[in-house]
Each structure stands twice: as C-alpha cells, then as structure tokens.
Amino acid sequence: MRNISDVIEQYLKQVLKESQANAIEIKRQDIAQRFECVPSQINYVINTRFTVEKGYLVESKRGGGGYIRIRRVILHEKQDVLSSLMDIIHEHPRLNEQLVENVLIRLVEEQMMHEQEAQLIYHLLSDEALNLQVDDRSYIRRQQLLALMKVLRYRNGG
Amino acid sequence: MRNISDVIEQYLKQVLKESQANAIEIKRQDIAQRFECVPSQINYVINTRFTVEKGYLVESKRGGGGYIRIRRVILHEKQDVLSSLMDIIHEHPRLNEQLVENVLIRLVEEQMMHEQEAQLIYHLLSDEALNLQVDDRSYIRRQQLLALMKVLRYRNGG
DNA sequence: TAGTCAAAAGTCAAAGATGGTCAGAGGGTG
DNA sequence: CACCCTCTGACCATCTTTGACTTTTGACTA
Numbered sequence: 001m002r003n004i005s006d007v008i009e010q011y012l013k014q015v016l017k018e019s020q021a022n023a024i025e026i027k028r029q030d031i032a033q034r035f036e037c038v039p040s041q042i043n044y045v046i047n048t049r050f051t052v053e054k055g056y057l058v059e060s061k062r063g064g065g066g067y068i069r070i071r072r073v074i075l076h077e078k079q080d081v082l083s084s085l086m087d088i089i090h091e092h093p094r095l096n097e098q099l100v101e102n103v104l105i106r107l108v109e110e111q112m113m114h115e116q117e118a119q120l121i122y123h124l125l126s127d128e129a130l131n132l133q134v135d136d137r138s139y140i141r142r143q144q145l146l147a148l149m150k151v152l153r154y155r156n157g158g
Numbered sequence: 159m160r161n162i163s164d165v166i167e168q169y170l171k172q173v174l175k176e177s178q179a180n181a182i183e184i185k186r187q188d189i190a191q192r193f194e195c196v197p198s199q200i201n202y203v204i205n206t207r208f209t210v211e212k213g214y215l216v217e218s219k220r221g222g223g224g225y226i227r228i229r230r231v232i233l234h235e236k237q238d239v240l241s242s243l244m245d246i247i248h249e250h251p252r253l254n255e256q257l258v259e260n261v262l263i264r265l266v267e268e269q270m271m272h273e274q275e276a277q278l279i280y281h282l283l284s285d286e287a288l289n290l291q292v293d294d295r296s297y298i299r300r301q302q303l304l305a306l307m308k309v310l311r312y313r314n315g316g
Numbered sequence: 317t318a319g320t321c322a323a324a325a326g327t328c329a330a331a332g333a334t335g336g337t338c339a340g341a342g343g344g345t346g
Numbered sequence: 347c348a349c350c351c352t353c354t355g356a357c358c359a360t361c362t363t364t365g366a367c368t369t370t371t372g373a374c375t376a
Contacts, residue, residue, distance in 0.1 A: 002344085003352065028335055038354055043336065048351085063361025065161030066334035117275055120309055124282065129305035130298070140288070140298060147287035151278055161333095161362065186325060196364055201326065206361085221371025224324035 008035055008042065009049045012070065022072040046070070052153055073154040081110050082149050089149075094134070095141040100125045103145060112152050121148065166193055166200065167207045174230060181229040204228070211246045211260045213267070236314045239268045240307050247307075252292070253299040258283045261303060270310050279306065 008031065016024050032039040050056035050070055057071040076082070085103055092099060104118040123129060125144060130137045166189065174182050190197040208214040208228055215229040233239050243261055250257060262276040281287060283302060288295045 005352065029333090039335075040337080040355075041353065044352070060335060061361075062333085062335045062359065064333050064363065065164065066361075067160065068335075113278075116313075117278060120271075120275060120306065121278065121282070123305050123309045124279070124302045126305065129301045131301060143287045143289060144282045147281045147284065148278065151281045155274065155277075163362065187323095197325075198327080198365075199363065202362070218325060219371075220323085220325040220369070222323050222373070224371075226325075 004035055004037055004041065005045050005048070008037075008045045011035075012045070012050070016070060016072060023069055025067045025069045027066070028068055042068070052150060055154070057154065075154055076112065076152060078110055078112060079153065081106075081112065082153060086146065086149050089142055089145050093138075095138045095145070097125075097127055100141055100145065107152070112155075162193055162195055162199065163203050163206070166195075166203045169193075170203070170208070170228065174228060180232055181227055183225045183227045185224070186226055200226070209260060211243065211257060211264060213264055233268075236268065236270055237311070239264075239270065240311055244304060244307050247300055247303050251296075253296045253303070255283075255285055258299055258303070265310070270314060 012024070012026070012031075016022070026042075028039050028042045031042050035041075046058055046068070050058055053075075055073055055075050057073050058068065059071075060066070060068040085106065089095070089103065101122060104113075104122055107113045108115055108118050121144075125141050127137065130140055132140070170182070170184070170189075174180070184200075186197050186200045189200050193199075204216055204226070208216055210231075213231045215231055216226065217229075218224070218226040231242075233242065243264065247253065247261070259280060262271075262280055265271045266273055266276050279302075283299050285295070288298055290298070
C-alpha cells in the first residue's frame with residue numbers, strides 16, 4: 001500500500017465488515033494515533049473514501065464523548081433519475097411551485113418517495129411557507145431539493 | 159456510553175420509565191454523588207436532555223427539602239401535541255438543528271409522522287441545506303416547521 | 317415577627333475534550 | 347514540467363465538565 005490514506009481506508013473497511021451492524025464508531029484521535037498521523041488525516045480519508053456516492057454515511061459529534069460514526073448503506077438503483085433531476089434543478093434559474101411539484105411528482109412516479117412524503121415537502125416549499133422574495137425562495141428551494149436528492153440516493157434499502 | 163451526561167440521562171429516563179406516575183423527584187446532590195460529579199452537572203443534563211420540546215416538564219425547589227421533579231408530558235390528543243409544539247416553535251427565538259431534531263423526534267414518538275419522513279425533513283432543514291445567516295435560517299425553519307404542523311393537523315384528522 | 321443561618325438548587329463563564337475546515341506544502345506520475 | 351492526490355498544522359466550532367458565586371427556602375432564635 002502506497003500511502004497512509006489507503007491503509008486507513010482498508011482498516012476502516014475491514015472493521016466495518018467485521019461489525020455486525022453495518023456501522024462503526026471511532027474516535028478520530030485514536031485512529032490518528034494508531035496510524036501515527038495527524039487527526040485531520042482521518043477527515044481526509046473519510047471525505048475522499050467514505051462518501052455517499054460510494055455508499056457510506058458519516059455522522060459525528062464533537063466535544064467530550066465525541067465520535068465519528070460510519071455507516072454502510074445501499075445505494076438506490078435509480079441514480080440516473082436523481083442526477084437528471086439534479087441537472088434540471090441546477091439549470092433552472094427560477095424554481096417556482098410548479099417546478100417543485102413536477103420534480104416531486106416525478107419522484108413519486110419513479111417510486112422513490114411516497115405520495116404523502118411528497119405532499120409534506122410540497123407544503124414546506126410552497127410560496128406560503130417560503131414567504132420571501134422570489135430570488136430567496138428560489139435559492140431555498142434549490143438547496144432543499146438538492147438536499148432531498150442526496151437523501152434519496154441511499155434511502156430504500158440502506 | 160461515552161460521557162457522564164449520557165449516563166445520567168439514561169439513568170433518569172430509566173427511573174422515569176419504572177415509576178408508576180409519569181414523574182420522578184430527585185435530590186440533585188444525591189444524583190451527583192451517585193455519579194461522582196459536581197451538582198451543576200445535573201442541571202446541564204436536565205437543560206440539554208429534558209427540554210419541553212422533547213416532552214418533559216421540570217420543576218424544582220431550593221432550600222431545605224429541596225428537589226427536582228421531572229415529568230413526562232402525556233397528551234392524549236394529537237391536536238394538543240401539535241399546538242404545544244407550535245407554541246414552542248413560536249416562542250423560541252432561535253431555531254437550531256438541535257431543536258429541529260428534537261421536534262421531529264417528538265413527532266415520530268407521538269406517531270404523527272414516520273421515521274423516514276422525519277429523516278427527510280431533518281435534512282431539508284439542516285445547516286448544510288440552509289446555507290444562510292443564523293437569523294435567516296431560523297426564520298425559514300420556523301416557517302417550515304409551522305407549515306409541517308399544519309399539514310399534520312389535517313392529515314391526522316383535525 | 318423579624319432576623320439569621322444552613323441547606324438546597326441555579327447561573328454562568330472558563331477550561332477541557334473532541335471533531336471540522338482550509339490553505340499550503342509535499343510527492344508521485346504521465 | 348504539470349497536475350492531482352496526500353499530508354500537515356494552525357485555527358475554528360461544538361459539546362461537556364467544573365467550580366465559584368448567587369438565590370431561594372425553611373427552621374430556628376431573639
């Protein structure tokens with residue numbers, strides 16, 4: 001193995017494989033010590049090797065009793081639907097209620113979310129809830145729809 | 159369990175669960191002694207883990223015969239849960255991720271929404287998605303949480 | 317009754333314990 | 347050489363732990 005990042009990556013994957021639950025919890029400092037590197041190296045490994053696209057979810061907590069938790073998830077098989085929707089969201093200069101609705105309907109049709117969930121999100125992204133200037137509304141919708149896509153990448157079988 | 163606060167939290171919840179009445183009365187000093195920590199640690203645990211939005215009420219008395227009483231709030235009508243949460247959302251000057259999480263967990267516990275829905279909404283309301291100034295983030299969260307309550311109201315037959 | 321005192325509990329800010337970010341240096345490969 | 351990863355460390359953010367100081371309450375005393 002050439003570099004320490006690869007070594008740490010392999011180590012974490014090994015531990016993950018051996019764990020019953022598809023998750024491990026580590027202390028950043030401990031791992032750094034074990035491999036004699038700076039703590040931020042662990043972040044580098046996580047940011048480059050344990051991404052959502054690769055099927056990993058990472059959560060963490062700072063402060064006393066802090067930890068980093070890495071979870072293995074199964075990616076949704078319809079990644080292409082998500083990326084095409086993401087493109088649409090990115091390209092549209094203005095995101096109005098109609099566009100939000102279209103995106104949500106598409107997701108329901110593709111069976112990536114339930115009708116009820118779409119309903120909820122539609123209301124959260126409505127003009128009424130987002131009582132802002134047009135541009136701000138558009139910005140929030142873009143951000144939130146993209147956040148939604150990110151979650152849908154691994155939901156349903158993760 | 160990693161830190162003493164979590165341990166104390168679990169202990170108190172356990173005692174609460176085992177009590178017939180939905181309330182327990184403790185002596186701060188006793189608990190502090192049992193877990194070998196300073197008394198104010200107990201306040202920290204209570205302030206961070208037994209909040210109103212999580213469904214707890216805390217009363218206390220100082221001086222001789224002093225006590226801290228923790229009560230689990232039991233509301234029989236879903237309407238009551240919603241309106242109490244709405245009050246809390248209105249009153250809180252700042253809505254941070256932690257509060258959003260607490261509210262969503264509460265809604266799931268009260269069986270007013272599914273885990274997955276809560277998950278989705280949590281991500282939409284995260285700091286990451288709402289990449290804004292603190293006050294703006296707070297505003298959006300308030301608007302959207304209130305919109306959520308509104309949907310849940312009629313969804314659950316209100 | 318008013319004053320005093322000790323026994324609680326409350327507050328708050330500093331210190332401690334973790335993890336996160338980012339920009340720049342270092343190194344390998346086409 | 348140019349470019350893309352890696353590695354590092356200074357600085358930041360967040361959560362927990364601690365302890366000094368404050369407030370409240372009830373009992374006892376003058």
